[in-house]
Amino acid sequence: MEIDERSCEKIFSKGDVYIGNFKGMLPHGKGKYAWSDGTVYDGDWEEGKMTGKGKIFWPSQATYEGDFSGGYLHGFGTFTGSDGSIYRGSWNMSSQHGIGRKQYQNSDFYDGCWREGVREGSGKYAWSDGNLYIGNWKKGKMSGRGVMRWSEGDLFDGFWLNGLRHGSGFYRFADGSYYFGTWTKGLKDGRGIFYPAGSKPLGKHNLEGQEHNKTKMLSHSSSINSEDSVVPSVKRTLSDKISNSFVRGSGRMSHKTISLDANWGCNNSTTKITSSLSCRLPDDQSELQDNRAVAYEREYMQGVLIKERIRNISKLSHKNKRLKFAKEVQRGSCVNIFEGHRSYYLMLSLQLGIRYTVGKITPVPMREVRSSDFGDQARIRMYFPSKGSQMTPSHYSVDFFWKDYCPMVFRNLREMFKLNAADYMMSICGDDGLRELSSPGKSGSLFYLSHDDKFVIKTLKKSELKVLLKMLPHYYEHVRGHENTLITKFFGAHRIALKRGKKVRFVVMGNMFCTELRIHQRYDLKGSSQGRFTKKDKIDESSTLKDLDLKYEFRMDRLLRESLFRQLFIDSLFLESQGIIDYSLLLGVHFRAPEYLKSLLESPDSPHTAESSATGIDGVISSGELLIPPRGLVLVTHEPSSVSTLPGPHIRGNTLKAFSIGNKEADLLLPGTGRLRVQLGVNMPAQANHRIMQDETDSSEVELFEVYDVVLYLGIIDILQEYNLKKKIEHKYKSLQFDPLSISAVEPKVYSKRFISFLEKVFPLDP
Structure with a gap:
C-alpha cells in the first residue's frame, strides 16, 4: 500500500487527534498525536507505533525526547520528570537500562549503570550535601x-x-x-x-x-x-567524573576505567x-x-x-x-610449584583454566550423564603459554598445562543446584579475584574463597583426587537422589602442571558459610577425642575449633532435629559404603547479640565501661545503655514472598517443617535482620547451652547454664580419605598408645556409628 505523503488530520472516536502522514489507516512517517487525556507525541511513526525519534509530553508536565521503538522508550533519550528530576541515558522497553545520568529533584545525581529502572553495576552517586x-x-x-x-x-x-x-x-x-x-x-x-x-x-x-x-x-x-x-x-x-558523552546507536561509552554495553545493561561481565x-x-x-x-x-x-x-x-x-x-616456609606443601609468587600465579592459572573449561562445555546441549562421562577418557586438556595461542589468551602467569576432570558430570551437578554458567565464571574468574585463606588443617592445602563468598577452592593431594574420581559415579547418584544432603557439594575438579612436571590439583566446592550473618565460631567435629583440641595461644577469630573445644549443647525444634539426624544417618551410611573415614561436621555458629556482653561491659573490672557508656554501639550515643537487640528467635509459617534473603548457591532442599508452628514449613524472624528461610544446614535456629560449675561453698558446687540464641550452618566435609592400608597401620600403631575408640583412624562402620553418637550429644533431644 502506498504511503500518503500529505499531512492529514484525523479525529478518532475517543477524542484523540492525529496530524501527519499515514500508511493506509495507520500513522506512518512524521506526525503529531494528541490523546484525550492531554498526552502529546510529536515524532516518527511506523505502522501505527511510535518508532524513531520523537518527543512526548504528559499532562503531569513530564517529558521525554529521544529514541522510540514499537511504542516504547527504547534507545537513548532524556526524560524530565514531573518532580524536576532529569535522566539522560539509555532505555530499554521504557525502563532506564544501560549507561545513564540522573539528577534528582533534591540536586543529588547518579552517573553510571542502570538495570530495568534501578541502579545496578558500577557508578557514582553524589549527594547534594557533599x-x-x-x-x-x-x-x-x-x-x-x-x-x-x-x-x-x-x-x-x-x-x-x-x-x-x-x-x-x-x-x-x-x-x-x-x-x-x-x-x-x-x-x-x-x-x-x-x-x-x-x-x-x-x-x-x-x-x-x-x-x-x-x-x-x-x-x-x-x-x-x-x-x-x-x-x-x-x-x-x-575517575572523578564519569563522562556524559554517549554514542547513539550502539549505546557504548568509552572511558579509561569503565566500558559497558548499554544494549545488554550493566553487569559484572562488562564492568571493571x-x-x-x-x-x-x-x-x-x-x-x-x-x-x-x-x-x-x-x-x-x-x-x-x-x-x-x-x-x-x-x-x-x-x-x-x-x-x-607463614605458608611460604611450609615444607611438603602440595602447591609449592611456583617460585616467588606461587599463590598469585596459581590463582591466575586456575581462573584461566576454569574460564576455558566452562566456556567450552556450556554450548554442548544438556543431556543425562553417561558412563563414558566418568573415567580416564572424560578429560579436557589444554596448554596455556603466557604469550597466548590460537585457542588461549595471553596472560601474566607462567606457561602451564591444564586438565579438567569429568566436565559433563560437574556441569550436571552445577545444573542441579541452579548455578548459571555465567554467574559461576564471574564468581571465580571475575576481576575481583580470589581471596587466599589460611588452612584450618594439617594437610598443607591452600584455600581460596571467591569474592562473593559462594565458592571455596581447595588444593588436593593426588590420593584425594583419586578417591574423588573413584567415588564420583556413586556421589553423583547420591546427590541427585537426596536434595537435602549435607555432604560437601563439588562443582569441578582440575589440575595445573608445569613443563618440569610439578603438578597441583584442586576442587571447587560450595561455601556453606555463604550468609549475611556473621559466623562467630566454627567447629570441626569428628567424634574422636585424641588430640582434638586447639591450643589457647593459637585461637583467634578465624580459628576452626575441635571436638574438645566445644562447650555447648544445641537444642532445636523437635522436627528440625529429626530432619537433621535423618539426613546425617543417610549421608554417613553412604560414606561408610564408600570406605571413607576422617570426615567431620563443619559447624558455624552465629550468636544473636548475647546478653552477657552487657554485663561484661558494665562490670567494674572492665576497662571499657566508661568508653562504652559514652559511645554505645559503633559510635552511636546511647546515654549509658547498650543498644542490644532483644533475645529470642521466632519461627513463623513460611512465606516465599516475604523471605528477605536467599539461601546459599549450593542449597536446593525443601524448607523444613517445625513442630513449634504446627508442623508447617518455617521461616526464621531475626530482630534487626529480616526473615530467613529455614533449610537443612542453613538458617537453623537453636539455643546454645553452656554448662558452668561454680563453687557455692567449700564443699559443694552449683551447676549453672548460660543460654544463647544462635543460628547454625553446618555440613559434612573432608570426605576424600579412604580407610586404606596406611590408615590401617595408623590404627594399629595408635591403638597401642591410646584408647582405640578415641583415635580418628578407625574402620568406616565404627567411624560412622561414633560420628552419629557424638552428634546426638551435641544436639540432645529435649525430654
Missing part, C-alpha cells in the same frame, strides 16, 4: 566494593551490602585516625586495628614495584585481608573497576615517631566493643609479616 560514593550497586543499593566519602571528611573504602558496610574495609576519620577491620550490616563486627591521628601508619606501596604483573595485580587486589595489611592508603577507584588498597607498614621503625607508635587492637561483636589491647605499631608490622609469609 557526600560521594563511587563503586558497585545492586537493586538500587550500594553492594560490593566501593568508596564512600562524607562531606565532613570521613572516608570508608571496602565492601557493602544493601547500602550498609558489610565485609572487610577501612575507615579513615576526618582527624586522620584510621580503623581497619570488618563490618556486618553497618556495625563493626570482629577484630580490627585502630590507629590514632598522627601515628603515621602509611608506608610505601609494595605492589607497584612488581613490574611484570603490575596491571593484573591491581585488578586482583580488591579483596582486603586484615591479616596481611594493616593500614591502607586509598588510590582513586574511578580498577581499584587498589595500597597497604604496607614501614619496614624501618625510624619512619615512626617514638611517641606516636601506638595502635589499638579491638574486637567488636555486632557493634559492641568487647576487647581492646594497646600495641606498638612496629610489633604489629612484624606480626603481620609473619602471618603473611
